[in-house]
Amino acid sequence: xxxxxxxxxxxVVEHLSVDEEKVTKTASFIDDLGADSLDTVELVMAFEExxxxxxxxxxxxxxxxxxxxxxxxxxxxx
Amino acid sequence: MRRxxxxxxxxxxxxxxxxxxxxxxLLDGQSGAGPITRxxxxxxxxxxxxxxxxxxxxxxxxxxxxxxxxxxxxxxxxFILYAMAAxxxxxxxxxxxxxxxxxxxxxxxxxxxxxxxxxxxxxxTLLLAxxxxxxxxxFFIPGSLINLCxxxxxxxxxxxxxxxxxxxACSTGAHAIGDAARLIALDDADVMVAGGAESSICELxxxxxNACKALSTAYNDTPEKASRxxxxxxxxxxxxEGAGIVVLEEYEHAKARGAKxxxxxxxxxxxxxxxxxxxxxxxxxxxxxxxxxxxxxxxxEPSAVDYVNAHGTSTMADTIELGAVTRLxxxxxxxxxxxxxxSATGHLLGAAGAIEAIFSVLAIRDQIVPPTINxxxxxxESELDLVANVAQKRKVDVAISNSFGFGGTNASVVFGxxx
Numbered sequence: 001x002x003x004x005x006x007x008x009x010x011x012v013v014e015h016l017s018v019d020e021e022k023v024t025k026t027a028s029f030i031d032d033l034g035a036d037s038l039d040t041v042e043l044v045m046a047f048e049e050x051x052x053x054x055x056x057x058x059x060x061x062x063x064x065x066x067x068x069x070x071x072x073x074x075x076x077x078x
Numbered sequence: 079m080r081r082x083x084x085x086x087x088x089x090x091x092x093x094x095x096x097x098x099x100x101x102x103x104l105l106d107g108q109s110g111a112g113p114i115t116r117x118x119x120x121x122x123x124x125x126x127x128x129x130x131x132x133x134x135x136x137x138x139x140x141x142x143x144x145x146x147x148x149x150x151x152x153x154x155x156x157f158i159l160y161a162m163a164a165x166x167x168x169x170x171x172x173x174x175x176x177x178x179x180x181x182x183x184x185x186x187x188x189x190x191x192x193x194x195x196x197x198x199x200x201x202x203t204l205l206l207a208x209x210x211x212x213x214x215x216x217f218f219i220p221g222s223l224i225n226l227c228x229x230x231x232x233x234x235x236x237x238x239x240x241x242x243x244x245x246x247a248c249s250t251g252a253h254a255i256g257d258a259a260r261l262i263a264l265d266d267a268d269v270m271v272a273g274g275a276e277s278s279i280c281e282l283x284x285x286x287x288n289a290c291k292a293l294s295t296a297y298n299d300t301p302e303k304a305s306r307x308x309x310x311x312x313x314x315x316x317x318x319e320g321a322g323i324v325v326l327e328e329y330e331h332a333k334a335r336g337a338k339x340x341x342x343x344x345x346x347x348x349x350x351x352x353x354x355x356x357x358x359x360x361x362x363x364x365x366x367x368x369x370x371x372x373x374x375x376x377x378x379e380p381s382a383v384d385y386v387n388a389h390g391t392s393t394m395a396d397t398i399e400l401g402a403v404t405r406l407x408x409x410x411x412x413x414x415x416x417x418x419x420x421s422a423t424g425h426l427l428g429a430a431g432a433i434e435a436i437f438s439v440l441a442i443r444d445q446i447v448p449p450t451i452n453x454x455x456x457x458x459e460s461e462l463d464l465v466a467n468v469a470q471k472r473k474v475d476v477a478i479s480n481s482f483g484f485g486g487t488n489a490s491v492v493f494g495x496x497x
Contacts, residue, residue: 015149016149017147017148017149038216038217038220041216042215042216042217045212045213045215045216048212049213054212
């Protein structure tokens with residue numbers, strides 16, 4: 001698991017209070033992990049804070065799964 | 079008008095989490111005051127408050143995890159957490175679990191707060207200044223709004239009836255219970271979950287009330303002595319926090335399901351001082367008219383009143399209320415009694431009227447009146463028994479609970495024994 005993936009999963013577990021094993025790369029925040037639209041806003045803010053990046057609103061809307069977040073953050077960092 | 083009775087009680091107070099735990103400590107003459115632990119009070123003049131005792135949930139301590147999942151509790155200000163806890167206690171006590179849609183449509187919620195999410199507003203403002211608007215949580219607004227107590231309770235239980243929230247400073251709890259009872263009386267609902275919640279013990283809250291010269295500052299080393307209504311050495315109120323919630327129910331509805339009935343809401347009166355933003359009118363006219371209106375609605379003479387749960391905040395205004403009550407009761411002042419339970423709980427602001435309504439109901443249930451603690455040297459002579467320091471066994475068939483708020487907003491609720 002990449003460093004980014006590990007940190008993303010940790011944030012998701014903390015914010016959504018879900019079991020770690022459920023937080024797979026294909027897991028959808030809303031459909032699989034019980035988040036609502038406000039939770040996803042908060043998750044994006046937590047990713048910005050953790051990785052020191054800015055995720056514009058239009059990009060944030062495309063981040064639906066754990067894998068989407070890892071891909072976006074890895075791209076933003078490189 | 080339909081009759082309205084009280085069938086469920088719930089409270090989180092500085093004395094304890096839970097109705098019976100709070101009540102027994104109140105009757106025992108205990109104080110909920112102590113040094114402020116919620117924040118470092120070094121910069122403020124008042125270093126004491128009546129904080130809800132936190133712990134693992136045993137021995138009357140409040141454990142947030144017992145009432146909201148941590149992931150949900152993190153999204154709301156503390157006053158909403160207290161409201162959720164007290165509401166669950168009250169609903170469980172009433173045993174009211176609507177089984178069909180019609181029953182859910184006929185069950186509403188009316189929980190208010192004096193100030194709402196003050197601590198969240200203060201913390202978020204600092205965050206905004208430090209990190210900018212993109213760091214403001216999406217849960218900041220729905221976690222701070224006063225009506226979200228009512229919203230959260232309705233969502234938890236599926237109560238789809240009237241959903242409302244009162245904001246009348248320190249009269250909030252009494253207005254919420256009175257207004258909710260009226261909704262049932264007027265057939266807008268059969269059951270209402272009603273009361274108030276508050277959690278303003280933060281640096282901004284203490285600083286704000288200190289600036290109004292409303293809080294006690296002379297008892298930082300002896301906090302349990304600070305709240306002393308009617309005593310000549312009182313010097314301001316002690317801030318409390320918590321929530322009080324009652325389940326109100328239409329009388330026939332309660333009887334039909336075999337509910338335990340604590341008392342009846344006999345009357346409710348409201349008035350405005352039209353005088354000053356923080357001080358009551360000096361002749362106590364506003365409080366007098368609220369009480370008189372409540373008794374008129376109850377169809378009772380003042381002489382019927384056995385017990386008055388006073389607003390009595392431990393400020394100079396205590397004697398104004400005492401004068402109004404004495405004037406209202408006339409000769410009956412010699413046989414009735416009045417106490418201020420704020421002497422023990424501190425002033426819960428928007429929750430005060432709700433917990434005091436519950437104390438009034440319990441006084442009727444147990445035929446005992448709670449004491450005014452720290453009343454060592456009364457500031458004025460009064461023929462009315464102020465129940466100094468020790469609870470009294472008494473006949474209590476009718477009790478009236480007074481609440482007066484900043485802005486000159488007054489509410490009185492009359493409760494009566496149901497035979």
